[in-house]
Amino acid sequence: MLGLNRKDSLLFVVVICLTMFAPFLLNPFPEGSELAQFNAGYPDLMQRFVIFGIFAIGFNILFGLTGYLSFGHAAFLGVGSYAGVWMMKLLTMNVIPAILISVVVAGLFSVLVGYISLRRSGIYFSILTLAFAQMSFSLAYSVLTPITNGETGLQLSLNDPRILGVSEVDGSIPPANLFGLSMRDSTELAMGNWLFTFNVGYYLSAVVMLIAFYVAIRIFRSPFGMMLRAVKSNQQRLNYTGLNTKPYTLAAFVISGMYAGLAGGLMVAMDPLAGAERMQWTASGEVVLMTILGGAGTLIGPILGAGFIKYFENIFSKINESILHQWFAFLPDGLEDALVFMVYPFIGKGWHLTLGIMFMLVVIFLPGGLVEGGQRLGRLFRRRRKTDTKPGAGATEPAE
Amino acid sequence: MDALLLQVLNGLDKGSAYALIALGLTLIFGTLGVVNFAHGALFMLGAFCAVTMQRILTLSYEVVDETRTDFLGNPLKVDVPYVQSWFGDSVGGGIIDWAVPISLLMAVPVMIFVGFAMERGLIKHFYKRPHADQILVTFGLAIVLQEIIKYFYGANPIPTPAPDAFAGSFDFGAMLGMQAGSIIYPYWRLVYFFFALAIIGGVFAFLQFTTFGMVVRAGMADRETVGLLGIDIDRRFTIMFAIAAVVAGLAGVMYAPINSPNYHMGMDFLVLSFVVVVVGGMGSLPGAVAAGFVLGILESFASMAEVVAFLPGINQIIIYLVAIIILLTRPRGLMGRKGVMED
Numbered sequence: 001m002l003g004l005n006r007k008d009s010l011l012f013v014v015v016i017c018l019t020m021f022a023p024f025l026l027n028p029f030p031e032g033s034e035l036a037q038f039n040a041g042y043p044d045l046m047q048r049f050v051i052f053g054i055f056a057i058g059f060n061i062l063f064g065l066t067g068y069l070s071f072g073h074a075a076f077l078g079v080g081s082y083a084g085v086w087m088m089k090l091l092t093m094n095v096i097p098a099i100l101i102s103v104v105v106a107g108l109f110s111v112l113v114g115y116i117s118l119r120r121s122g123i124y125f126s127i128l129t130l131a132f133a134q135m136s137f138s139l140a141y142s143v144l145t146p147i148t149n150g151e152t153g154l155q156l157s158l159n160d161p162r163i164l165g166v167s168e169v170d171g172s173i174p175p176a177n178l179f180g181l182s183m184r185d186s187t188e189l190a191m192g193n194w195l196f197t198f199n200v201g202y203y204l205s206a207v208v209m210l211i212a213f214y215v216a217i218r219i220f221r222s223p224f225g226m227m228l229r230a231v232k233s234n235q236q237r238l239n240y241t242g243l244n245t246k247p248y249t250l251a252a253f254v255i256s257g258m259y260a261g262l263a264g265g266l267m268v269a270m271d272p273l274a275g276a277e278r279m280q281w282t283a284s285g286e287v288v289l290m291t292i293l294g295g296a297g298t299l300i301g302p303i304l305g306a307g308f309i310k311y312f313e314n315i316f317s318k319i320n321e322s323i324l325h326q327w328f329a330f331l332p333d334g335l336e337d338a339l340v341f342m343v344y345p346f347i348g349k350g351w352h353l354t355l356g357i358m359f360m361l362v363v364i365f366l367p368g369g370l371v372e373g374g375q376r377l378g379r380l381f382r383r384r385r386k387t388d389t390k391p392g393a394g395a396t397e398p399a400e
Numbered sequence: 401m402d403a404l405l406l407q408v409l410n411g412l413d414k415g416s417a418y419a420l421i422a423l424g425l426t427l428i429f430g431t432l433g434v435v436n437f438a439h440g441a442l443f444m445l446g447a448f449c450a451v452t453m454q455r456i457l458t459l460s461y462e463v464v465d466e467t468r469t470d471f472l473g474n475p476l477k478v479d480v481p482y483v484q485s486w487f488g489d490s491v492g493g494g495i496i497d498w499a500v501p502i503s504l505l506m507a508v509p510v511m512i513f514v515g516f517a518m519e520r521g522l523i524k525h526f527y528k529r530p531h532a533d534q535i536l537v538t539f540g541l542a543i544v545l546q547e548i549i550k551y552f553y554g555a556n557p558i559p560t561p562a563p564d565a566f567a568g569s570f571d572f573g574a575m576l577g578m579q580a581g582s583i584i585y586p587y588w589r590l591v592y593f594f595f596a597l598a599i600i601g602g603v604f605a606f607l608q609f610t611t612f613g614m615v616v617r618a619g620m621a622d623r624e625t626v627g628l629l630g631i632d633i634d635r636r637f638t639i640m641f642a643i644a645a646v647v648a649g650l651a652g653v654m655y656a657p658i659n660s661p662n663y664h665m666g667m668d669f670l671v672l673s674f675v676v677v678v679v680g681g682m683g684s685l686p687g688a689v690a691a692g693f694v695l696g697i698l699e700s701f702a703s704m705a706e707v708v709a710f711l712p713g714i715n716q717i718i719i720y721l722v723a724i725i726i727l728l729t730r731p732r733g734l735m736g737r738k739g740v741m742e743d
């Protein structure tokens with residue numbers, strides 16, 4: 001299908017189904033029940049799943065394939081967001097030009113950063129990208145305030161020209177739309193106790209993510225992707241064979257920068273504002289966490305990682321002490337208090353602690369991330385089934 | 401002239417902090433070959449040693465003071481620190497006042513313990529793994545340490561004053577025979593600078609003039625050969641890791657009065673310290689120290705009003721800009737050794 005082999009097509013179809021039916025899948029618990037707080041099927045969160053999925057897929061094209069660890073990728077996302085908001089301020093509230101310009105601007109910026117940073121590799125490359133990102137962040141806060149609006153963040157206003165659109169509708173800012181289809185529009189479907197929300201913005205992002213994912217699969221399977229893997233495994237040998245690796249790594253860098261810009265543009269399309277904190281190095285660190293947690297170098301890993309982190313960030317951080325007490329209410333008082341006391345530091349505001357510990361465990365024990373974890377589990381079961389016929393034939397091809 | 405001198409002085413305290421952290425980073429990198437992203441967190445732990453010491457010393461109980469009354473006319477309840485009631489007002493008060501320097505005593509064993517635990521428990525297993533993995537796992541560790549501190553101490557900065565004797569500032573210009581009031585400089589920053597010099601001197605002397613230091617230097621140059629000579633180089637490198645942790649911790653303790661510690665101060669310093677290490681040259685101790693001071697002073701020059709008026713925003717990005725230029729023109733950094741982390 002679409003030039004993919006059977007396994008990749010299967011994976012792609014699975015991802016299509018997952019994203020298209022996400023409003024159902026993420027809302028398994030009926031409204032008003034105790035577990036309803038674990039539902040993630042509301043538009044805002046679902047949008048974040050797919051947008052950060054795009055970001056992580058792009059990061060993975062660079063890090064997963066070439067092994068270059070960029071610690072400044074959020075800069076491209078931030079630059080893309082700013083460009084997108086400006087498009088909405090100057091041109092039209094239609095999201096297409098905003099998203100396109102985000103991709104283009106982020107791409108151009110990544111050409112510049114990549115051209116300079118890629119002259120070094122290893123830790124030096126990480127430091128250089130970090131330095132560029134921090135520079136963009138500081139500049140956005142200080143000198144570039146006319147463009148970025150500093151700490152307040154860049155927002156739309158009623159006086160914006162919007163040449164191709166309208167400046168205001170009934171005294172308020174017109175909503176971001178796709179040819180008249182507002183991003184905020186949702187259709188709700190009530191089935192018994194369940195309430196499913198289908199949001200235009202989510203579906204737009206999901207479709208964009210599917211396209212991005214498809215492109216990523218093609219890149220992974222292309223001769224170009226092969227070359228990038230070769231860079232990762234032994235760049236020196238490539239150089240000795242007389243091959244200049246720079247164009248390949250630069251192309252990978254720019255592609256992943258454009259993915260970041262695309263994510264930034266979509267963020268703006270969903271919620272038209274942009275702030276400098278999107279470029280801070282903690283944001284760059286987050287996408288690193290997502291990719292590693294899910295599984296760097298695998299196709300599905302980054303999406304899993306992004307979904308995983310965003311889900312737990314939203315759901316875990318909502319749990320507070322009283323909810324914990326409710327959960328453990330069936331236990332004797334002393335035990336209940338002790339359990340709550342032990343669990344409490346890891347949830348709510350302490351969610352980052354859990355994230356840090358989880359991340360460390362993954363790096364230490366599962367360098368391939370959640371995907372490798374899944375594969376190991378799968379292998380374990382398969383081996384058990386096959387022991388009587390062919391012992392030790394559990395070596396499966398790593399699914400990517 | 402005095403304006404220039406003022407900027408140099410202003411740059412010294414930040415430069416000292418950069419130099420101390422970069423020194424620790426380089427020690428770890430030069431010996432163990434590990435890129436430690438958790439080093440900023442060690443700096444932060446040091447600062448929180450000072451906070452903890454201050455809290456311990458000011459543990460107090462309530463006493464009813466009959467001589468004074470509150471606004472309702474009831475006898476006033478006064479918090480009296482235990483230390484003050486044990487040692488009397490003057491000695492006890494003095495001890496509380498000197499909480500930050502006293503916490504140096506606490507920071508040393510704490511940081512040695514943390515350093516050993518980190519190296520033996522975690523980093524040991526990462527010698528053979530790629531640098532990217534080392535960065536990632538120490539990055540995770542830094543997040544964990546930060547969040548633990550945040551859980552216990554909250555997210556807000558905690559003021560940790562210097563002893564009263566060093567609290568104010570003095571007229572440095574007048575001392576040099578310049579116009580009075582031209583250079584006003586806080587005492588504590590000067591203390592910090594000399595403290596940093598002492599620590600740096602101590603580390604260098606230790607490496608240069610002791611047998612232990614000689615073995616470590618030999619190990620940095622050629623680990624395998626030293627191992628073949630029957631010397632347990634791993635154990636010494638572990639000790640060096642602990643020493644690097646102590647250096648970072650002490651730098652943090654003394655920095656607490658300059659900037660009130662908060663849980664993410666380490667990360668802010670770490671990013672810059674890495675830039676410093678790279679500018680100085682990976683694996684070069686003098687390079688790290690020199691680059692630390694140079695960049696600190698450069699940063700303070702860049703924030704002069706005249707410079708900012710000429711090149712707006714330069715004060716924010718000068719360090720990164722210098723790093724980019726250095727990395728591209730002198731790939732080994734200012735004083736980098738040949739063969740260390742070259743690719």
